[in-house]
Amino acid sequence: MAQPVKIYGIPLSQNVRKPLAVAAHLGIAVENVGCRPMDAIVKEKYPAARIPFMEDGGVVLGESNAIMIHLASKTTNDLYPEDRARRDAVNQWLFWDVAHWTPAYQPIQFERLVKQLLGLGPADEAVIEATLAKFRREAGYVDAHLKGRDWLVGNAATLADFAIGAGLTHAKAMDLPLADYPSIGAWNARVMALEGMKKTAP
Template sequence: MHLFHNSLSSNARRVLMVAEQLGLPLDIVNVDLMSEGDRTRLHEINPNGKLPVLQDGNFLLWESCAIMQYLCDITPGQQLYPQDARVRADVNRWLFWGSQHFAETVSILSFENLWKGMIGMGEADPAEVARAEGELRKLGAVLDAHLAQRDWLVGEAVSLADIAVVAPLMYLGQARLPLGDFPNLMRWFDRIRQLDLWKNTEAG
């Protein structure tokens, strides 16, 4: 299987973390998003022009959470995405929350505080930063409260839920994410950072 990937993408890292935990070998195809040629080729396999994309034979799959689920579904005996309908629904809840709310809000701060200056688009917009910080604190409070009496988002071990939600925190410091005052969240993040799935997917 081939994974079209860029090490700057937290969505692509989600998939790498799943593959690492499952012991699935992936042929990594690095996509330079600053290259017009690479962007053109990316649009040929994903009409959205975004990463990651998984190629398994003649099957092309985009959207990181869909890829994560697929990798689990083709791996016998895996524990990241349990078969029980209610447990799986709980995992899905966090996949969707992570994508629709948490990662989306983190991406605003990543753009304003990190990428905007790097690509020559000027200074961060203070109003936009303030709005996103306020929203992220609300989301952080939800996550912190959920983690008050548990080590993992769902069940007794790391799952797709944790991987989906934690990936954008790779930019915790650089994007100046206002989450340091949430002790349960930070302990959870530290717990994940001790796992091989995090250590072995850090950009070299």
Template sequence: MAIKIYGDPGSGSLRRVTSAAAIMGVDIERVYVDLFKGESHAPDFLKNLNPHGLTPVMVDGDVVLYEASAINIYLAEKVGSDLLGATPQERYEVLQWMFWSGEQWRVFSVLTFDERIGKRFMGQPEDKTIVDLAFVKIRAAGAALDAHLADRRFIVGDHLTLADIDIAAPFSQNERTKVPFNEFPNLVAWQQRLLDTVPAWAASKREVDERIDGTLNAAGITL
């Protein structure tokens, strides 16, 4: 029986899971959850899948797991994938960068999306002080990433890992939110390499773009 993954195709977090699953050859059954209609806050969803009302969520038999990073680690361990690192040392480095990404990187891009895109759906203006704070944090982290990528093709080792997927996730919305990624040429070049060389990552970008742009157009929102 296929592993079920619940989520909205416009989600950068779902993108991390579907891309990783495709790269690892893991058979998944996708279950559509419309975040814009609040389906992740339905009583059954909150009770049985994620009390925080967020996606993606994985169901593998009796195992119910949320948070994209945790799901990807579970899937990688299940199939013995080197996306979690080819050696014990690499594994710890991959985990290091995944934890760093959640605390110092992705969170500020998500915050920017909520302010610049999410609030449009509620007819509210963005809070410039919040965006400015997020940009300070993004620039600080971006400078560290740009230096790290100056002489390497991947975040860890010489191959694609979950660290790359986690850190690349904010690029899902950067053209809409205008986060200052373009200030960091090594970071931009690395992201383009992923799009050029990882078909699953490129395919998931097309899916996100179609979903978000279609939703914005349907709501009459022009960025």
């Protein structure tokens, strides 16, 4: 019997949630090994010492979006389209997610959520305000793109929606101004209603 894919990391992390949600969506058996970047098992198995990473047979792979692609490539599905143009568009969003979307909210998440959870003192409002300016720029871009669309690429959910939607996992705790972006709000409701996202909700 084939061993389940092991995905290492705490599901509270939106980046760990990404591959867990994709696996649940596709019906791929996974074992979530809860761990933090500073845990010995992480450094031992994945020298970059970051989560998530996965083990699938002899393959060890890090980076949430790369893991999602690996999982989607194991079955026939529409999450990572075979059509060249649509796959290119999905890839563009996956790179954009890492380069622009995540930096536009992650410092806010640290200040408003992580600091509180770890008792690291009050939030730095200057950091929050500076990051909110980035968030508004990127959210404006996504909101305009989503006008008249249900999904980021084509007529069905893809890895792009899982990646960028997962970034809004803690939107309420971060107090992100999503009400200013109605197209994102409607799209995010669709993303969070996907079976894989429902099964991995924190």
